[in-house]
Amino acid sequence: MTILATPPTAPAETEEPRPARRRSFGYPRRASIWTYAALLAIVAGSVFPLYWSFVVSSQTSEAVAQVPPVLIPGGHLFDNIARVFDSTDFGRALLNSFLVSGSITISVVFFSTLAGFAFAKLRFRGRKVLLVLAIATSMVPQQLGIIPLYLLMAKIGWTDHLAAVIVPGLVTAFGVFFMTQFLGRAVPDELLEAGRIDGCTTFGLYWHVVLPIARPAAAVLALFTFMQAWNDFFWPLVVLQNNATVQVALSSLASGYTTDYTLTLTGTLLSTLPILVIFIVLGRQIVGGIMQGAIKG
Amino acid sequence: MAMPHLSARLDTKGSPYLYVLPFFLLFGAFGLFPLIYTGYVSFNDWNLLDAGEHRWVGLANYSELFHDAYFWNALGNTLSIWVLSTVPQLLAALWIAHLLNHRLRARTGLRMGVLLPNITSIVAVTIVFTQMFGRDFGMVNWLIGLTGIGPIDWQASTWSSHLAISTIVMWRWTGYNALIYLASMQAIPHDLYEAAELDGASSFQQFRRITVPMLRPTIIFTTVISTIGGLQIMAEPLLFAGTSTPTGGSDRQFQTIALFMYEQGFREFRFGYASAIAWTLCLIIAVFAIVNFLLTRRIANDEK
Numbered sequence: 001m002t003i004l005a006t007p008p009t010a011p012a013e014t015e016e017p018r019p020a021r022r023r024s025f026g027y028p029r030r031a032s033i034w035t036y037a038a039l040l041a042i043v044a045g046s047v048f049p050l051y052w053s054f055v056v057s058s059q060t061s062e063a064v065a066q067v068p069p070v071l072i073p074g075g076h077l078f079d080n081i082a083r084v085f086d087s088t089d090f091g092r093a094l095l096n097s098f099l100v101s102g103s104i105t106i107s108v109v110f111f112s113t114l115a116g117f118a119f120a121k122l123r124f125r126g127r128k129v130l131l132v133l134a135i136a137t138s139m140v141p142q143q144l145g146i147i148p149l150y151l152l153m154a155k156i157g158w159t160d161h162l163a164a165v166i167v168p169g170l171v172t173a174f175g176v177f178f179m180t181q182f183l184g185r186a187v188p189d190e191l192l193e194a195g196r197i198d199g200c201t202t203f204g205l206y207w208h209v210v211l212p213i214a215r216p217a218a219a220v221l222a223l224f225t226f227m228q229a230w231n232d233f234f235w236p237l238v239v240l241q242n243n244a245t246v247q248v249a250l251s252s253l254a255s256g257y258t259t260d261y262t263l264t265l266t267g268t269l270l271s272t273l274p275i276l277v278i279f280i281v282l283g284r285q286i287v288g289g290i291m292q293g294a295i296k297g
Numbered sequence: 298m299a300m301p302h303l304s305a306r307l308d309t310k311g312s313p314y315l316y317v318l319p320f321f322l323l324f325g326a327f328g329l330f331p332l333i334y335t336g337y338v339s340f341n342d343w344n345l346l347d348a349g350e351h352r353w354v355g356l357a358n359y360s361e362l363f364h365d366a367y368f369w370n371a372l373g374n375t376l377s378i379w380v381l382s383t384v385p386q387l388l389a390a391l392w393i394a395h396l397l398n399h400r401l402r403a404r405t406g407l408r409m410g411v412l413l414p415n416i417t418s419i420v421a422v423t424i425v426f427t428q429m430f431g432r433d434f435g436m437v438n439w440l441i442g443l444t445g446i447g448p449i450d451w452q453a454s455t456w457s458s459h460l461a462i463s464t465i466v467m468w469r470w471t472g473y474n475a476l477i478y479l480a481s482m483q484a485i486p487h488d489l490y491e492a493a494e495l496d497g498a499s500s501f502q503q504f505r506r507i508t509v510p511m512l513r514p515t516i517i518f519t520t521v522i523s524t525i526g527g528l529q530i531m532a533e534p535l536l537f538a539g540t541s542t543p544t545g546g547s548d549r550q551f552q553t554i555a556l557f558m559y560e561q562g563f564r565e566f567r568f569g570y571a572s573a574i575a576w577t578l579c580l581i582i583a584v585f586a587i588v589n590f591l592l593t594r595r596i597a598n599d600e601k
């Protein structure tokens with residue numbers, strides 16, 4: 001599913017009023033103890049499955065089969081990690097996922113900024129129609145075109161090649177929409193005119209004026225794109241049978257005839273770790289990106 | 298450096314097309330073209346094992362589909378899982394957004410906590426939940442066992458598997474929708490609430506009479522997006538089975554349409570038939586998205 005959001009406007013997160021001193025019933029209201037309790041319970045519910053996968057991956061298989069369940073991590077995490085790398089080529093899968101997600105991210109950011117610049121700041125015939133067309137494509141259930149896409153990849157000999165996953169991911173409608181929104185607000189027309197007078201070509205304007213301004217939004221777009229590419233499953237499952245990405249490797253770990261949960265949940269933990277690190281470091285920007293998008297809605 | 302006149306004209310008139318071209322070219326080739334070509338494939342008897350041979354059969358795949366009990370089964374399952382996951386999900390998201398729309402300490406931390414499920418992959422989430430829904434040693438059965446309800450074999454029956462799969466979907470998407478609602482709530486002018494307060498409206502009345510109507514466009518948006526995504530669910534029922542068989546359980550009790558398409562296409566290698574399923578699903582999604590759009594618009598209008 002696509003993540004929908006629009007880029008941050010210049011000062012993110014300032015729309016929230018500072019705690020008002022003036023009246024006790026100012027808005028938004030001060031949270032009561034019950035509000036905190038409910039929110040903490042919800043966050044606990046959000047975190048628990050991930051915590052649980054950590055608990056299971058640090059236990060032996062025997063410990064996991066206990067009732068009531070053990071809720072505290074044990075000391076077998078590294079044994080289990082070693083078992084994951086023994087039982088599938090998980091290192092290769094991780095590398096594949098980094099290559100796929102990295103290439104897609106760079107490409108999406110570059111092409112989206114380029115197209116966003118044209119849509120937001122250049123005048124050309126058919127601009128409105130093309131923009132509407134580009135946005136409308138984000139609603140298209142692309143997943144349902146998977147059979148001809150597979151036939152195409154088989155024909156050009158790309159099955160089991162990473163290119164089969166990278167190339168269809170090189171552009172996203174969401175990226176174009178996102179950058180168009182941002183550049184429309186963030187790039188002053190005067191600056192572009194000044195550049196023209198100085199003899200800049202259009203690409204020169206893109207390179208010297210637009211790209212530096214686009215940096216914060218490009219970073220948010222890069223985060224979304226990387227996470228989405230990393231988590232992608234259906235298409236890689238079909239086309240990368242013998243050259244798995246992390247999600248595909250994980251699914252085959254979990255599809256054995258006897259399921260070894262310490263093994264599969266360790267795999268789950270390992271596959272989630274890169275995304276989790278990104279989220280912990282840059283979560284504020286990700287939350288901001290999603291929320292900024294909704295206000296327009 | 299001054300440019301020759303002609304090339305400068307070419308640059309300002311022509312280059313914008315060059316900049317939007319990569320998007321349309323790549324999207325056309327790998328997004329739109331396959332979807333349309335699916336239509337062509339669906340009118341053929343097209344089997345991978347015949348080394349790319351295919352034969353025009355007209356509407357035969359579609360008429361087979363409409364007489365295929367597995368298809369109707371998959372359609373029923375898809376709709377049931379979609380309703381079970383979407384309706385509580387959006388209601389819960391509304392409530393969570395309302396909770397987050399207070400003056401809070403650790404605001405960003407709480408928002409991140411709510412969003413966390415959404416950044417984890419479907420595969421990872423489904424594996425963890427499948428373990429927790431395990432019959433013998435699963436945490437869910439242990440918990441409900443404390444209240445005296447016997448262990449449930451979650452995969453075994455239709456209702457229990459649908460409930461479990463919907464839980465997985467809900468867990469992953471509620472927080473995301475809550476943040477979308479929260480952003481819209483923050484855009485509601487405060488004086489509306491202050492006026493209602495002076496008129497003696499209770500906080501529930503304020504929520505119902507002010508917050509919900511003001512969120513109308515956002516509610517429509519999230520409903521349509523959840524419809525498009527929810528009807529294509531495939532990875533959750535595939536992995537919830539715990540084996541690599543894409544039948545959605547021994548009696549196909551939780552096989553969705555997208556999973557049925559995957560089974561026919563990439564296990565049975567009946568590309569023509571699978572394409573007919575894909576196009577039919579596409580049509581169903583379009584119809585439901587439009588109906589939901591009109592419906593939510595009306596319901597939200599009535600709230601006023």
